[in-house]
Amino acid sequence: IGDGANLLIGPLLAHSVHAVAPISRAAGVPVIGLSSDRTVAGGGIYTMGFLPGNEVERVVFYALKQGLNRFAVLAPNDAFGATVISSLSATVARYGGTVAALAYYHPSGDDIEPVVRRLADYDNRREALLEMRKELDGKDDELSQKTLERLSLLETLGDLPFDALMIADGGERLQRVAAMLPFFDIDPKKIRVLGTGQWDTQGIGTEPALMGAWFAAPPPSARESFEKRYRELYGTQPPRLATLAYDAMALAAVLARRNNANPYGPEALMLHSGYAGRDGIFRFTEAGTAERGLSVLEVGPRQNRVIDEAPTGFSSETN
Structure with missing residues (x-):
């Protein structure tokens, strides 16, 4: 923040987000954390984690x-x-x-x-x-x-x-x-x-x-190219949560290119139509949590298969 950052990305665990929150709020700098703990979200703190x-x-x-x-x-x-x-x-x-x-x-x-x-x-x-x-x-x-x-x-x-x-x-x-x-x-x-x-x-x-x-x-098809590229670069399967960090960084880059006076303000981060990421569509709610378009999958002997596709856009009902 002292170096001029206007968006913070990456606290993974809830206690880390808690520690960052008062400092970022005092400076008016939003945070995109990777936690799935909804209790840390809100007041300029946004969480990318999957919510049970x-x-x-x-x-x-x-x-x-x-x-x-x-x-x-x-x-x-x-x-x-x-x-x-x-x-x-x-x-x-x-x-x-x-x-x-x-x-x-x-x-x-x-x-x-x-x-x-x-x-x-x-x-x-x-x-x-x-x-x-x-x-x-x-x-x-x-x-x-x-x-x-x-x-x-x-x-x-x-x-x-x-x-x-x-x-x-x-x-x-x-x-x-x-x-x-x-x-x-x-x-x-x-x-x-x-x-x-x-x-x-x-x-x-x-x-x-x-x-x-x-x-x-999240729909498996949305992250297939990411996983393929990761395996090519590192020779191993990416951690399941790697897409959260990737999507957070991609969102920051997209918003920065818009040249708005306040590219990371609530209006931009909580865009009603949301964004498409490596885990499908998502948008931040007023509570600061990530609402996602999810698939329904059926467990198979080797692979899980999608039996009900994820929505491709947000409406009043996304089930």
Whole structure:
């Protein structure tokens, strides 16, 4: 700022943005941070990070359009889990459907197994199956024997009260949660599994229970050329957040070329029509966060595929 900077780009972590904010505000210099923590945004601080709330709203809205309307959530008992649950609840309240079940596990993941077991109502459903088998076992008519034969293939009896399950997690904990689903007879063929942008990585489908799951993320096609060029230059895949820094720098360059008296003022940064970047379209809101046009993707064995394209422009409704 002392050297005449009129825009700051790059604080990645929320605490760094917090540290910069009072200095930049006092000088009247806006900041574009890369954090996804919306609490640091506003008052001249803009954040480029991907917001889980937007991702949840997008995929839940899509699920509702596909006829799914009874949602359950499995979430760590932390700030991220609370954000996902809040966004899902708000989306359902706005567009229809019900929140049928909420289940929290400790962020350590130590209690994932019993939490999933309770969500699945496994013990009661297992007991119902055993009771039915016992009742039919004493009958020798053809219908009873055929039913008994069919029941011998089941683990439990009775439907779950939800048709979609949001798992608010990623990484190793996600793999542990997903592995428990078929173990306690939450069948991904009957229950659509949903996730967040944390799933925006290839190879997530190595966990069979996640095959066919849906999540919302920026359109992959928008960053393909960036990733290709990065690999050519550095011989490795770019970090997933590299596009945030690239788009922030590109935006600064575009605005600087306009030769306005105040190229980085709120009117320019919060342009209603937004901007097209390596992660698709985006625009800054009055709150300082980045609103994005997101795709819906389906998890595949090797690659995730887009099943609902991202919007190409902003309107009053961008879902």
